[in-house]
Amino acid sequence: MPTGFHYSRRVQFSETDLAGIAHFSAYFRFMEEAEHALWRAAGLSIGAAETTGGWPRVAAAFDYKSPLRFEEEFDVTVSIAEITRRSIRYGFTVTRGDTLVGTGTMTAVCTKKEDGQLRAVDLPADVIGRLRAAAGDPPSSGS
Amino acid sequence: MPTGFHYSRRVQFSETDLAGIAHFSAYFRFMEEAEHALWRAAGLSIGAAETTGGWPRVAAAFDYKSPLRFEEEFDVTVSIAEITRRSIRYGFTVTRGDTLVGTGTMTAVCTKKEDGQLRAVDLPADVIGRLRAAAGDPPSSGS
């Protein structure tokens, strides 16, 4: 199993489509659920952040390797792929047992609401530290 | 075709499930879309209302008669089934050509935000008048 924070789930009936598999758009919800579970494991809530600005996505992508079917259990592993001054890029690996279901990424920017507008701001240092710890990252040297 | 305001749509792929038909929960979105189209036709927006309180649902129901499949076009007819001092009950009939797909109802309550809490308030008279007109209702006598 890949390194990182683990989130487990089962495919629900409403997530399948007429091809009999989980709809391709469902994987973006799976990634987000795993991201938010990581935040909770880090003692944070992205919901609280929403009132003061939030973390809008700037990019999301998924590569599909093997389908998921109704009631199958799968695991989403989240890791922190890259941190810049104002953004986090998460990496995701979805597996079902030993089978690779696919891999994805999501990039979110830290924002503050000012005069009704969202403005990108520097990532809070403690948020980074907590997320890294919850994702099982080694602490970066010198920080 | 039943009397009322008409909203037309096509079943999208993501709305189907592994049984090959539109998922039963999709009909509640279909009803809401028709309700909001009625509001727009009445020169209103339920979105603007949300900032000051909004119209939370207190009840929703649907009876399924015949399934909808991918890419099928269907029609949702909205009528105003009942108006009380603080609530509207909409009636919905979903048809595909001459086939009855099902019928439903939704009841929404008019609320105002006060100290962060939603409180039920009397329906604004002009909202009722506009919705009735857009739904093709005869004006009620004496109003």
Added chain:
Amino acid sequence: MPTGFHYSRRVQFSETDLAGIAHFSAYFRFMEEAEHALWRAAGLSIGAAETTGGWPRVAAAFDYKSPLRFEEEFDVTVSIAEITRRSIRYGFTVTRGDTLVGTGTMTAVCTKKEDGQLRAVDLPADVIGRLRAAAGDPPSSGS
């Protein structure tokens, strides 16, 4: 907590709407997830049934008492409200701690595929027995 089979879940971000609460259509997916968890607890899968006919819904309804917000945990209790020759009506109670979120019902009909058409058939006796047992119902006398 009400009597019946219990299914627990958390509200996901994608299930909220601009009013800041779980969208009213999400509760129909919550009920279905609880129903399918009951089937699994009974050693059954509604997915397998779909290939030979399945259990289309004929009615679904929900009465909303108190909203659910992002990340809140809630409990869905499923009970078997009524069994007729060819249909099951489930009753649902959604709670968040001591707060009643709402109550709902769903009625599904047992069908078989014949010549590409779904035809209502009698409920298999063992399915009823297993669902009743998993829902904690007292066995009906004489069965």
Added chain:
Amino acid sequence: MPTGFHYSRRVQFSETDLAGIAHFSAYFRFMEEAEHALWRAAGLSIGAAETTGGWPRVAAAFDYKSPLRFEEEFDVTVSIAEITRRSIRYGFTVTRGDTLVGTGTMTAVCTKKEDGQLRAVDLPADVIGRLRAAAGDPPSSGS
């Protein structure tokens, strides 16, 4: 407005989230709806294809530039970005009036069902020709 096939839509209430904007996963459904509208414009249906194999996605991505809000109308432009022997990559540009909402891509592979398994097969020449024509592509030389 960008070149390609145009599909227009309005943001529905159920597609918004507590941040007050269309949820980031909704854009993948917007892209798929536009793709299927392109297929219909080409006289084809991807639904019919599903019974014999279908076009599973192998990759999907979206870059977000500006949010969409409830009831806003937007336009999705689809073009055919690349065709290989067995896959189509679509390019998507989402705009709201003069505002760029974002851009995305989706890659689908042509498959046939053989002994219950999906196997990648060569794209049917007439499908390519029809999609290119509907997307407003200049016919490729020599075809």
